[in-house]
Amino acid sequence: MFSWMNKTKEVHHECFDTVVEGLKSIYKYKMFPLEQHYLFHEFHSPPLNDADFDAKPLILLVGQYSTGKTTFIKYLLERDFPGPEPTTDRFIAVMYGEKEGVIPGNALVMDPKKQFKPLSTFGNAFLNRFQCSMVKSPVLKGISVIDTPGILAGEKQRIDRGYDFIGVLQWFAERVDRIILLFDAHKLDISDEFKRSIEALRGHDDKIKIVLNKADMINPQQLMRVYGALMWSLGKVFQTPEVVRVYIGSFWDQPLRFDSNKQLFEDETQDLFKDLQCLPRNSALRKLNDLIKRARLAKVHAYIISELKKEMPNIFGKENKKRDLIKNLPHLYRKIQQQYSVSQGDFPDVKKMQEHLSKYDFNKFHSIKPRMLEEIDSMLGSDIAQLMAMVPNEYCGDSDIDIRGGIFENVGDNLSPFGYRRGEGIMAGYGEVDWIVNKDRSSYDNIFDRLSNNNPKLSGSMAKEELLKSKLPNTVLGKIWRLADIDQDGFLDRDEFALAMYLVNVKLDGGDIPRDLPDHLVPPFKKNSSYPHD
Numbered sequence: 251m252f253s254w255m256n257k258t259k260e261v262h263h264e265c266f267d268t269v270v271e272g273l274k275s276i277y278k279y280k281m282f283p284l285e286q287h288y289l290f291h292e293f294h295s296p297p298l299n300d301a302d303f304d305a306k307p308l309i310l311l312v313g314q315y316s317t318g319k320t321t322f323i324k325y326l327l328e329r330d331f332p333g334p335e336p337t338t339d340r341f342i343a344v345m346y347g348e349k350e351g352v353i354p355g356n357a358l359v360m361d362p363k364k365q366f367k368p369l370s371t372f373g374n375a376f377l378n379r380f381q382c383s384m385v386k387s388p389v390l391k392g393i394s395v396i397d398t399p400g401i402l403a404g405e406k407q408r409i410d411r412g413y414d415f416i417g418v419l420q421w422f423a424e425r426v427d428r429i430i431l432l433f434d435a436h437k438l439d440i441s442d443e444f445k446r447s448i449e450a451l452r453g454h455d456d457k458i459k460i461v462l463n464k465a466d467m468i469n470p471q472q473l474m475r476v477y478g479a480l481m482w483s484l485g486k487v488f489q490t491p492e493v494v495r496v497y498i499g500s501f502w503d504q505p506l507r508f509d510s511n512k513q514l515f516e517d518e519t520q521d522l523f524k525d526l527q528c529l530p531r532n533s534a535l536r537k538l539n540d541l542i543k544r545a546r547l548a549k550v551h552a553y554i555i556s557e558l559k560k561e562m563p564n565i566f567g568k569e570n571k572k573r574d575l576i577k578n579l580p581h582l583y584r585k586i587q588q589q590y591s592v593s594q595g596d597f598p599d600v601k602k603m604q605e606h607l608s609k610y611d612f613n614k615f616h617s618i619k620p621r622m623l624e625e626i627d628s629m630l631g632s633d634i635a636q637l638m639a640m641v642p643n644e645y646c647g648d649s650d651i652d653i654r655g656g657i658f659e660n661v662g663d664n665l666s667p668f669g670y671r672r673g674e675g676i677m678a679g680y681g682e683v684d685w686i687v688n689k690d691r692s693s694y695d696n697i698f699d700r701l702s703n704n705n706p707k708l709s710g711s712m713a714k715e716e717l718l719k720s721k722l723p724n725t726v727l728g729k730i731w732r733l734a735d736i737d738q739d740g741f742l743d744r745d746e747f748a749l750a751m752y753l754v755n756v757k758l759d760g761g762d763i764p765r766d767l768p769d770h771l772v773p774p775f776k777k778n779s780s781y782p783h784d
């Protein structure tokens with residue numbers, strides 16, 4: 251199964267080159283033998299392989315039907331991607347690929363370079379609902395995103411799925427860097443299955459961020475009430491809801507319905523993007539953290555299994571004893587807790603454990619092997635500390651690993667007045683010839699004359715107010731500004747302003763803003779001049 255499995259268990263106290271190489275090494279030589287010996291993989295989680303450690307930072311999107319998960323991804327990438335139908339009931343891994351296309355689940359779990367191999371245990375019903383969309387987007391050079399099926403209310407859907415949805419969700423939760431839970435401010439009904447899904451993410455609270463999406467669909471008072479209701483519901487699900495960050499906004503590129511909270515939405519968007527941009531930098535630390543969590547569970551698991559083995563009679567009354575032991579598992583937990591001073595939070599869920607145990611012959615379990623547990627302790631002690639010390643050295647100030655492209659272009663936008671919290675522009679100073687062919691030109695010119703106060707160009711502050719009337723989000727207006735300010739002087743002359751107004755109307759009419767300005771939109775005068783443009 252794994253190339254390194256048959257190697258002898260020589261454990262080196264070496265200096266690791268990178269955090270990821272170190273993690274791979276201590277997992278293989280110190281944790282894996284213990285996990286295998288006490289059947290950890292059958293009880294808790296399949297073995298980790300190199301691809302798990304090498305993977306790019308992953309973002310998992312979870313939410314009820316129609317909370318804007320797929321739209322959120324398109325918003326991040328600022329483009330469509332192959333694969334998702336209007337409503338999708340699939341898990342879609344959106345990843346970088348030079349060649350765009352869709353890889354179906356069955357093929358995906360065969361690819362040794364990707365980390366999805368263990369998902370094949372969830373069976374064909376799942377694999378038929380799993381795919382990878384390869385997209386050539388610069389954003390995906392930094393992160394990968396997992397889209398998940400919308401969660402509906404009702405028992406029926408759980409049966410219809412034909413696979414362990416919660417189990418798949420947990421598998422991903424264990425391996426991702428960020429879990430984004432999306433809620434629809436417009437209809438905040440939390441189904442039982444969604445509640446169960448959130449509960450399944452327990453233990454990963456530190457990865458969870460919450461997005462209260464479509465917040466522009468309701469007025470500010472309604473929004474306050476919805477926000478309160480959401481916090482109240484979360485309080486029942488999370489142990490510490492006050493530390494889970496909720497971002498309020500409208501995460502798509504359409505005009506805002508109610509724009510009185512525009513500034514708040516912009517602030518929240520910026521905060522969320524900054525958090526996501528830090529993921530590559532924090533990824534090594536996340537992997538380290540997850541491995542520690544896993545090691546602690548593996549250790550407790552070894553104690554439980556070996557204690558059960560110890561309690562079993564050699565010949566008579568095996569079945570009765572097994573039944574007793576399962577029933578009294580909480581008692582065994584307390585015993586282990588005291589004897590080995592393990593903290594209560596490290597123990598696996600009693601009910602789940604009891605269910606699993608009923609399927610096993612306890613006599614085939616292995617007894618305690620102090621040597622193996624010492625390895626784990628030395629790992630948690632010295633190895634982890636060594637790797638922890640490497641994290642800042644390895645990842646500080648490495649600007650190559652930030653996420654670029656897509657919506658993230660707008661984070662550091664200082665070419666347009668719509669850049670985040672952009673100050674006002676400076677007055678224009680020199681003349682300009684005008685020309686552009688457009689049927690609405692005269693109305694644009696009228697607005698220009700009204701705003702310009704006889705100046706030849708509009709500064710950011712002069713034009714901003716007018717463009718904001720469109721209610722388009724700043725990310726879109728920023729893009730329009732950068733396309734329209736053809737000479738990139740930070741001002742819009744008469745032609746450029748007409749072009750900006752034209753693009754605003756394209757967007758409001760349901761069209762898309764092009765990534766680069768097509769030739770036919772470039773004002774004729776600029777084509778013949780030396781302005782920088784391709």
Ligand code: MG
Nearest residue numbers: 319320337338
């Ligand atoms: Mg979707």
Ligand code: CA
Nearest residue numbers: 735739741742
């Ligand atoms: Ca200009």
